[in-house]
Amino acid sequence: MPIVSRLDEARQHIRRVICDFLTQEGHAGLEEFVRLDVPTEQGHGDLTTSFALKVASRTKMAPRQLLDRLIAAWPGLESVESLEAAGPGFLNFTLNTAWLAAVVPAVLAEPETYGNSEFGRRKRVLLEYVSANPTGPMVVVSGRAAAVGDTLARTMAAAGFEVKREFYVNDAGNQIATFGWALALRLKQLAGETVEWPEKVYPGQYVVDLAQEYQALHPEVDPKTLAEDQYAELGAWAAERMRKSHEAVLREFRVTFDQWFSERSLREAGAPEAVVERLRQRGSIVERDGAQWFTSTQYGDDKDRVMVKSDGSFTYFVPDAAYHATKFDRGFDYVIDLLGPDHHGYVSRMRAVVEALGYPPERLEILIVQLVRLLRGQELVRMSKRGGTFVALEDLIEDAGVDPARFFLLERAPETPMDFDLNLATLKGSDNPVYYVQYAGARIHSILRQWRASGDAGVPLDVSLLTEPEEKDLLVLTARFPEVVVRVAEERAPQHLPKFLTELASAFHTFYRQHRILDAPPKVRQARLALIEAVLATSTRGLDLMGISQPEEM
């Protein structure tokens, strides 16, 4: 793996020394046990390893004894100031602060791209997320998938992957006809007709708005004459209208896509027929009870799945299968789907069809983004598009603001179900940690502004003057950022970003309270200004990966 950060560089120096030592001691082949971790606690150095404990059973040597030999033979490294055995067999390293401080000029050389790496080796990734049905407004739950998907896309791109983002639009099939039906009924109501409302037709108020819009655009259409054979066409109009509104709301939420992939376009191109035919040729289709079944149980699914119903129409699964076939045909190395928990029953059949079509199933990665449960006080707010009750993402953005909403949604691991109270206190109030992070940045902006206004020409930069413990904490964190980016990308775990940024902001606030910057002697001032500028660049970049702004004043 290529070196991604200054901290990682130290890690690899140390690792090489330890591996060489083990080889000299006659214990070659234990490299996999030599891992350098960032300790969870203060007082355990800057990097720590427990390799001595892990290899004890193979080397037949007590961990502490092995470490004593290693320390005696330690060659000295520029990056390492000191090392110490501790506990039952840990080895803790304190890094050389001056060596670490080289991260500052490195960040300042390219502040906009700090954190980027070639970890992903330009592998091509297709991320599909949100893909909400265009039969109603975007709800809060989709906002979570949007925030997670967008942040993964940004972060994976920073980590050196070639990322494409797609939203799959279910703009065909029964639900669109049903949607058209709802629109027709609303049009009839607007025309003064009394209509009976069937249970399965979307009752939401937004359909009335659509009806009024439609009426204005098409005054020539007489609602009273609308009949069932026109529902599909009405539905298509309404679905495209909703899709555009999804696009607008998501753009406001700072979420964009490279492509809005239309199910209808797949159907028009005959892709569903083609995919069924391909499965048939591979012997994965059988006829039973007048329907055509995909024998997905051969590929680990719990039951076979109907592809072509006995009335000759496709199940919704067929276009989805065809869509996934296009993903692989387009040559992506990784195909990642973010799905809601209501689709988890769908994972094994999707995997099955990918395998049955002859694609490597391990390249399909399905992440389940869990629910956001909305509470009003103690009471659970039930959300149902069909039932007509929901909270729109639009309202959330308006009430809370994009920055607080995104930070909140990204703080939790995607697979953790989360609750939040609709009074939004924790979301938009000043206790939202997003302000803590942004405030640190605003403070730095303020200091830099004052320095620039002072007209001070400055002195040559010497970062070796950064020797205070609070300065070192900032250096270590700044040096670590690129591997945080890698970790988020690799584990598909966006929550590490807000966690890291909170830690960085905390370290800055502590430093700021403890030490003077502008009032320090010129050389120290110069070094500290460079340090905080690097911290600001790091924090701003981290927020940017989360789609969150860094205000210069607040």
Added chain:
RNA sequence: GCGCCCGUAGCUCAGUGGAUAGAGCGCCUGACUACGAAUCAGGAGGCCUUAGGUUCAAAUCCUAACGGGCGCACCA
């Protein structure tokens, strides 16, 4: 009944097989005549749901209970 996710501080949640399990909020005590107090320093608060197992070492891995959520259609 079967499957997936989750049970960690009062609340919302982090936690990479490692050391004394962390953060934010809330609660208590302190700190601005100094670059922004949306801040800082400190404190209280834990049987990591339970019971077994693997391991030198388990919140983490395995098994089984229990509790919560969500799925389980020739619906999408």
